[in-house]
Amino acid sequence: MKSIFSSLRDGRGFDVSLVAFPMAFLFLLSGLPLVYNIVMSLQEVDMFSLGTFARPFVGLKNYATLFSQPETWPILKNTALFVTASIAGQFLIGFGLALFFWNEFPGASWLRGLFLVSWVMPGLVVGAIWNWILSGDFGVLNYVLRSAGLISGNIFWRSDPAFALWAVILANIWLGISFNMILLSVGLSSIPKDLFEAAELDGAGAFARFFTITLPMMRATIGAVVSLGLIFTLQQFDLFAAITSGGPNNASNVAQYWAWDLSFRQYDFAQGATISVIMIVFVMIASVIYVRSTRQEVRG
Amino acid sequence: MSETWRNRLLLAVALGLAAVYLFPLYWMVVTSLKSGSAMFATPPSFWPSEPQWQTYAYVWQSRDVGRYLWNSLVIALGAVALVTLLGTGCAYVLARYRNVWIDIGLFLILMLQVLPASLMVTPIFVGFSQFGLLATPRLAVILAIAAKAMPFFVVLVRSTFMSVPAELEEAGLVDGNSRLGAFLFIVLPLARNGILVSAILIFMQAFGEFVYSKSMIQAAELQPASVGLNSFMGPNTNEWNNIMAFAAMYVGPILALFVLLQRRIVSGLTSGALK
Numbered sequence: 001m002k003s004i005f006s007s008l009r010d011g012r013g014f015d016v017s018l019v020a021f022p023m024a025f026l027f028l029l030s031g032l033p034l035v036y037n038i039v040m041s042l043q044e045v046d047m048f049s050l051g052t053f054a055r056p057f058v059g060l061k062n063y064a065t066l067f068s069q070p071e072t073w074p075i076l077k078n079t080a081l082f083v084t085a086s087i088a089g090q091f092l093i094g095f096g097l098a099l100f101f102w103n104e105f106p107g108a109s110w111l112r113g114l115f116l117v118s119w120v121m122p123g124l125v126v127g128a129i130w131n132w133i134l135s136g137d138f139g140v141l142n143y144v145l146r147s148a149g150l151i152s153g154n155i156f157w158r159s160d161p162a163f164a165l166w167a168v169i170l171a172n173i174w175l176g177i178s179f180n181m182i183l184l185s186v187g188l189s190s191i192p193k194d195l196f197e198a199a200e201l202d203g204a205g206a207f208a209r210f211f212t213i214t215l216p217m218m219r220a221t222i223g224a225v226v227s228l229g230l231i232f233t234l235q236q237f238d239l240f241a242a243i244t245s246g247g248p249n250n251a252s253n254v255a256q257y258w259a260w261d262l263s264f265r266q267y268d269f270a271q272g273a274t275i276s277v278i279m280i281v282f283v284m285i286a287s288v289i290y291v292r293s294t295r296q297e298v299r300g
Numbered sequence: 301m302s303e304t305w306r307n308r309l310l311l312a313v314a315l316g317l318a319a320v321y322l323f324p325l326y327w328m329v330v331t332s333l334k335s336g337s338a339m340f341a342t343p344p345s346f347w348p349s350e351p352q353w354q355t356y357a358y359v360w361q362s363r364d365v366g367r368y369l370w371n372s373l374v375i376a377l378g379a380v381a382l383v384t385l386l387g388t389g390c391a392y393v394l395a396r397y398r399n400v401w402i403d404i405g406l407f408l409i410l411m412l413q414v415l416p417a418s419l420m421v422t423p424i425f426v427g428f429s430q431f432g433l434l435a436t437p438r439l440a441v442i443l444a445i446a447a448k449a450m451p452f453f454v455v456l457v458r459s460t461f462m463s464v465p466a467e468l469e470e471a472g473l474v475d476g477n478s479r480l481g482a483f484l485f486i487v488l489p490l491a492r493n494g495i496l497v498s499a500i501l502i503f504m505q506a507f508g509e510f511v512y513s514k515s516m517i518q519a520a521e522l523q524p525a526s527v528g529l530n531s532f533m534g535p536n537t538n539e540w541n542n543i544m545a546f547a548a549m550y551v552g553p554i555l556a557l558f559v560l561l562q563r564r565i566v567s568g569l570t571s572g573a574l575k
Contacts, residue, residue: 008480011479014479014480014483015393015396015397015479017389018389018390018392018393019389019390019393019394019405021386021389021390022386022387022389022390022450022454023390023405025386025446025447025450026408026409026412026447026450026451029424029443029444029446029447030412030415030420030447030448031412032427033420033423033424033427034415034420034423036423036426036427037419037420037422037423040422040423040426045426050426050429051429051430052430053430097317100313100314100317101314103310105306105307105310105311105314106307106311107311107314108310108314110562111314111315111318113562113563113565113566114318114322114562115318115321115322116558116562116565116566116569117322117325117555117558118321119569120501120504120554120557120558120565121508121551121554121555122507122508122509122510122525122526122550122551122554123508123510123526124508124510124526124529124530125328125508125529125547125550125551126324128529128533128543128544128547129324129325129327129328129544129547130324131533132327132328132331132540132543132544133324133327135540137340138339138340138342138344140327140344143342143343143344147343174321174324177321178321179569182566182569231414234416235414235416235417235418237416237417237418237510237511238510238511238526241510241514241530242529242530242533245535256416256418256419257418259418259419259422260418260419260421260422260511260515263421263422263425263515264421264425264514264515269422269426272422273422273423276419276420276422276423279416279419280415280416280419283414283415283416283419284411284414286414287410287411287413287414290410290414291407291410291411
């Protein structure tokens with residue numbers, strides 16, 4: 001008894017107990033739900049069997065039902081569009097800003113840090129603000145676009161099926177720019193300056209320097225930033241809840257919102273679990289890419 | 301062009317970019333100060349000529365903003381306490397040793413970090429309801445948020461511990477400290493800043509959390525401000541000045557925290573994702 005106690009204070013037991021509790025906690029609240037999710041996707045779950053563990057197994061029937069529904073493919077297509085457009089927008093604008101703030105001038109790092117305010121704001125607040133900015137008749141974005149002569153009539157961002165998804169993409173790009181910019185700035189500042197000086201002496205212009213030095217040196221960072229963007233974009237839920245709720249008629253619905261909607265709006269927990277399982281597989285693949293692209297740092 | 305002019309020009313452009321980027325925040329404040337009719341004026345005014353400060357008092361009372369913020373605070377503090385208590389020791393061990401098991405542990409933690417809450421909420425909700433945890437919904441939400449946020453915290457704090465020289469700890473052991481003593485009195489004080497920043501980041505995330513709270517807390521008296529804001533925004537609402545006032549009161553404390561600790565938060569965030 002005494003030796004167990006002293007090992008806890010002073011030996012191997014100390015390390016083991018420090019790790020064991022958090023790992024057990026994570027296993028109970030992340031690992032088990034992950035497994036339970038898969039189990040539920042193979043079961044018939046309704047309001048009556050929700051409270052019991054003895055539910056009939058139906059094999060892959062939930063998956064078959066899911067893919068036979070007419071809205072499944074459009075929603076998966078929306079998800080792909082949402083992810084690609086968001087990442088492209090966030091990355092390009094973020095990279096542009098990072099390159100701009102790379103110029104050293106007084107106040108640069110402080111102003112750059114200010115951008116991150118979007119990242120700490122509650123998603124619902126961001127969604128509410130954009131909901132109002134994108135409002136059809138009185139939205140300030142329509143007013144600005146009209147004054148600039150870019151559009152003649154108001155765009156009904158939230159209720160027009162052709163624009164609803166783009167409304168959320170716009171808000172999501174705004175949200176993600178800052179994070180992309182900060183991470184890319186970190187990558188830029190780690191490139192040795194003398195590389196550029198040498199290239200300039202050799203007569204390389206700004207474009208040549210960008211494509212032969214900046215981009216190749218940034219490869220690892222860009223890989224990490226894009227896969228992080230993928231992970232965060234697939235986590236985006238609050239903006240959908242706050243701006244379009246997936247409507248009109250699923251025009252702006254994406255898989256991660258649909259999974260929740262199926263479970264908590266339509267009480268179809270089996271279908272919700274099924275789409276969750278499929279999406280989690282995607283997220284896992286993205287995170288393996290992320291871990292690989294930052295492996296040196298993770299191990300080092 | 302002289303150095304000074306170049307700097308001034310760049311600063312001016314930077315200020316312009318920041319102004320465009322932060323316009324949504326400005327628009328929230330301006331809208332919240334407009335009257336019901338000024339809000340729908342065309343063209344919209346970009347400066348509140350007659351600021352309606354009483355909107356804030358009205359919304360605070362009529363929408364129970366205090367109660368919502370209190371619930372957000374309870375949930376966020378609970379999650380931060382749990383994450384810090386469990387995550388710090390875990391991060392310390394993961395930083396101190398190098399072997400296959402540590403690599404596996406780190407990999408698992410990085411995998412758990414990426415699970416989207418909206419996908420995990422279905423099994424967590426059903427499981428919690430089976431174990432009766434939904435009878436204490438705020439506790440249920442705290443547990444769910446803690447599980448979601450802990451991997452991020454562990455990754456951040458681990459990099460802090462790695463910058464604490466192992467020699468200091470070894471010297472402490474030679475001087476007669478137990479492992480526990482060396483951890484508590486030598487390593488922890490040195491890593492205090494990193495732990496604090498990481499805890500603040502977790503706090504901000506938990507303070508704004510929505511999916512779990514929306515799904516698990518049915519009683520309005522226990523809901524946090526994110527859910528309160530969501531139920532305030534009906535599909536055909538025209539109370540945008542009131543909604544923006546609600547949003548401003550909700551985001552205010554976070555903005556204050558951010559401005560105070562900006563430099564540390566930025567460096568904490570970047571070290572977590574890339575280093």
